[in-house]
Amino acid sequence: MKREQILERLGFCVPDNRKKRVIVHADIAAEADDNFAVIHHLLSPSEDVRGIIAANFEWKFRQSTHPAMQAQRLTSMEQSYEAGRRLLERMEIDDVPILKGASDFIEDRDRPPLSEGAEFMIREAMRECEEPLYIALQAGLTDLAAAYLTEPRIAERITAAIWIGGGAYPAGGEEPNLRQDVYAAQVLFDSPVKIWQVPMNIYAGMNISLSKVISRVKPCGKVGAYIVDVMLKINEFYGQIPLRMDFPHGELWSIGDQPTVSVLLENAAGRRYHVIRAPHIRDDMTYEENPDGKEIWVFDQIDRRLTMEDFFAKLRLCYGGQSVV
Secondary structure (H helix, E strand, C coil): CCHHHHHHHHCCCCCHHHCEEEEEEECCCCCCHHHHHHHHHHCCCCEEEEEEEECCCCHHHHHCCCHHHHCCCCCHHHHHHHHHHHHHHHHCCCCCCEEECCCCCCCCCCCCCCCHHHHHHHHHHHCCCCCCEEEEECCCCHHHHHHHHHCHHHHHCCCEEEEECCCCCCCECCCHHHHHCHHHHHHHHCCCCCEEEECHHHHCCCEEEHHHHHHHCCCCHHHHHHHHHHHHHHHHHHCCCCCCCCCCCCCEEECCCCHHHHHHHCCHHHCEEEEEECCEECCCCEEECCCCCCEEEEEEECCHHHHHHHHHHHHHHHHCCCCCC
16 A cells, blocks of 8 residues: 555645755664654655665674674665664555665775665755655664765765764763764765764653553554554563663653654754764763854754654554454
8 A cells, every 4th residue: 555545644835945855864673763763754744755775783782792692694675674674564655665774884984885865865855856855774884874985975965864862962972873883974974064962861751651552542543453462572581682872761752753753753943952062072972062063953952742642643544443362
């Protein structure tokens, strides 16, 4: 079924001059929040979702000695790709492409890993189109950095790269999405690519209880039941594996990738951010002030209630009447 047919169930449309092109880049199999964010992007009619790129999440395997993690070394992108295919199948959407991102990090600036996802970013950025282009980044920055290193002209053609990542300002520090490819982040923060950053202290506040997820999401057709089942299984799986961080939380889940939708959904007056000079990102993930850096937007607050109620409503309107086998 075409995405447009699903969106007709919402009962409203968006004027063409308010639409924007969006490429969603997500490590869909890393944990449960990506499913929620990808669905939200796809059910937002103001977004012309051009494609979904499956990202790797190799750092989790590299830092853990648990056999279940090490056995999956260099397969995390493939897991994200298959998870994305399963999600689209349950959403009954067959006209939005899912593409493979890089399987590993950037190790040589002169030979970036040019995945099909990175190539897709380049093609979409260089295509003549009046709609603004946003890259919604819910993982590491390898693929966008590789695209930029391969074709620097895309920097002037991307309206904004919205990134869920980086530590709290002003110090920075350890953060999962940054840790995936610190060098890629250094490349992009030093580049002309416009960045909207949602740091960890902001996205980590997007908490939701498992009981709320079961009551509001699970009844919404096959896709609702599917993403709740994934969340509960991951909650149990990661609870048995030492990852040296406070994850999972027990009864709560951080829907931390959802702000890539929030900042596009809110109008300009509603966005709460401050503009700073892009810092230099040190190898230890801390920030170093850079008076000559480009201007970036750093979000100070996300309207959690607006975001989640919009997600629940769209999911119910589009899938709430379907039976679950």
